[in-house]
Amino acid sequence: MKLLEERILREGQVRPGNVLKVDCFLNHQLDVELLDQIGQEFYRIFGQDGITKILTIEASGIAIACMTARHFGVPVVFAKKAKSKNIDGEVYTSVVHSYTYGKDYNITLAKKFLSPRDKVLIVDDFLANGKAMRGLLDVCNQAGVTVGGIGICIEKGFQPGGAELRAAGYKLASLAIVDHMDDTSLTFRQQ
Ligand SMILES: O=P(O)(O)OC[C@H]1O[C@H](OP(=O)(O)OP(=O)(O)O)[C@H](O)[C@@H]1O
Numbered sequence: 001m002k003l004l005e006e007r008i009l010r011e012g013q014v015r016p017g018n019v020l021k022v023d024c025f026l027n028h029q030l031d032v033e034l035l036d037q038i039g040q041e042f043y044r045i046f047g048q049d050g051i052t053k054i055l056t057i058e059a060s061g062i063a064i065a066c067m068t069a070r071h072f073g074v075p076v077v078f079a080k081k082a083k084s085k086n087i088d089g090e091v092y093t094s095v096v097h098s099y100t101y102g103k104d105y106n107i108t109l110a111k112k113f114l115s116p117r118d119k120v121l122i123v124d125d126f127l128a129n130g131k132a133m134r135g136l137l138d139v140c141n142q143a144g145v146t147v148g149g150i151g152i153c154i155e156k157g158f159q160p161g162g163a164e165l166r167a168a169g170y171k172l173a174s175l176a177i178v179d180h181m182d183d184t185s186l187t188f189r190q191q
Pocket residue numbers: 027057058059060061097098099100101124125126127128129130131132133161
């Protein structure tokens with residue numbers, strides 16, 4: 001997606017530890033117009049696939065999921081990382097290692113929000129080692145839902161998550177794939 005690639009080139013910063021900082025527009029301060037166009041692009045790619053729910057993980061996926069759901073006209077449900085007294089009934093759980101926080105989380109999602117009749121589109125801001133996605137897929141598997149697709153804003157193509165998901169046969173669309181980045185340059189995969 002040209003618009004997203006241009007924005008990454010203009011405002012992204014490469015930080016130690018292979019971290020691409022895009023907090024000016026994607027995952028801290030939010031450019032809602034850009035997010036809306038991202039949602040529209042996911043709808044172009046997955047709109048005919050019978051999606052009944054958008055699934056993501058807190059925190060950074062939520063805004064993207066909401067803007068995407070506006071185009072699909074379906075609900076958003078997100079996996080929670082924090083333990084909460086506000087979650088009742090039975091829950092699906094899985095363990096996720098957070099890339100940026102460098103620690104493991106138990107994620108939870110109330111069972112009542114996913115049913116085997118659902119076909120979900122999973123969205124997130126980043127795909128790196130694929131740990132967050134594996135946790136979400138584990139929850140989907142426990143719930144017996146069909147995974148209709150995976151929509152990612154920025155995939156770091158030099159880390160293994162994307163290749164593993166494609167090899168597993170998922171319909172994965174990454175709107176920008178960074179194949180290389182360092183202090184002086186950043187290149188995208190031609191798609
Ligand atoms: O493919 P992975 O290696 O799992 O990396 C991608 C995940 O890492 C980030 O989440 P993070 O744990 O940093 O939390 P945040 O959503 O609160 O920013 C990002 O939002 C993805 O969910």
